[in-house]
Amino acid sequence: MAQLHWNYEDLPWDRIDHGKVDHDLLPLIKAAALVEFNADDYTAYLCNVFHDDPEFQEVAREWAVEEVQHGRALGKWASLVDPEFDFDRAVARFRAGYRVPIDLNASVRGSRSGELIARCMVETGTSSYYAAIGDSTDEPVLKEICRQIAADELRHYKIFYIHAKRYLDKERLSKARRVWVALSRIGETEDDELAYAYYAANAPEDAPYERKAYSAAYMRRAYGCYRPKHLDRGIAMIFKACGLKPHTVTFNLATRAAWWYLENRSRRLARAGA
Numbered sequence: 001m002a003q004l005h006w007n008y009e010d011l012p013w014d015r016i017d018h019g020k021v022d023h024d025l026l027p028l029i030k031a032a033a034l035v036e037f038n039a040d041d042y043t044a045y046l047c048n049v050f051h052d053d054p055e056f057q058e059v060a061r062e063w064a065v066e067e068v069q070h071g072r073a074l075g076k077w078a079s080l081v082d083p084e085f086d087f088d089r090a091v092a093r094f095r096a097g098y099r100v101p102i103d104l105n106a107s108v109r110g111s112r113s114g115e116l117i118a119r120c121m122v123e124t125g126t127s128s129y130y131a132a133i134g135d136s137t138d139e140p141v142l143k144e145i146c147r148q149i150a151a152d153e154l155r156h157y158k159i160f161y162i163h164a165k166r167y168l169d170k171e172r173l174s175k176a177r178r179v180w181v182a183l184s185r186i187g188e189t190e191d192d193e194l195a196y197a198y199y200a201a202n203a204p205e206d207a208p209y210e211r212k213a214y215s216a217a218y219m220r221r222a223y224g225c226y227r228p229k230h231l232d233r234g235i236a237m238i239f240k241a242c243g244l245k246p247h248t249v250t251f252n253l254a255t256r257a258a259w260w261y262l263e264n265r266s267r268r269l270a271r272a273g274a
């Protein structure tokens with residue numbers, strides 16, 4: 001990925017159809033823009049963890065350029081749809097309150113292959129998320145942004161997977177350990193980062209930050225975009241990263257369990273937010 005596959009400045013910005021903007025999606029897009037734009041912090045962390053692997057460091061740097069562009073594209077769309085949204089101000093607010101732990105020199109996942117499997121989980125999550133948002137909106141420019149971003153995220157998954165395999169050959173992480181790392185990263189989805197981004201992008205400046213409330217506000221809207229096909233594809237990617245075979249009884253059980261969880265969680269979040 002030496003070059004960007006698309007340039008956000010070339011998107012057909014003058015074709016935004018304001019009548020088709022879903023105002024329930026807008027807060028999600030603002031929050032997602034901040035998280036994407038913050039990818040540089042992860043590069044610093046990844047370059048520390050892979051301090052003697054210049055090949056992977058190069059990959060991490062190029063990856064971040066694409067993620068930052070995702071942030072710019074989403075931020076620009078949100079500012080054009082809602083002129084009161086100040087992207088730079090929101091970025092500053094987010095950065096003032098949320099920091100990625102970049103000064104570590106070993107992976108928080110316990111090994112480099114674990115780190116790369118966790119990265120695969122993040123890319124699985126983002127590629128299915130943008131596919132889900134793209135399918136749930138009729139606004140043509142946001143649809144196009146989501147299509148481009150989802151394709152990038154899928155490429156990122158493939159790149160991290162290639163490097164995960166390289167380290168798995170050396171570190172010999174068991175399948176059980178891979179599943180554990182994958183599940184623990186997925187379990188962090190409702191942690192601080194997205195909740196704080198939602199807060200920084202959407203809440204009034206003087207509002208206090210309440211993680212649970214902002215996480216619920218984000219997740220309630222986000223989960224509502226998913227359809228079974230998005231989950232099925234995501235779970236196939238998770239299975240692959242863990243070294244498990246898709247299209248098996250376990251795979252079918254996992255897709256059904258994931259859909260059940262998502263529906264239940266959205267219902268509970270909707271009730272709590274009502």
Ligand SMILES: [Fe+2]
Binds near residue numbers: 067070
């Ligand atoms: Fe991204």
Ligand SMILES: [Fe+2]
Binds near residue numbers: 067123126152153156
């Ligand atoms: Fe990505």
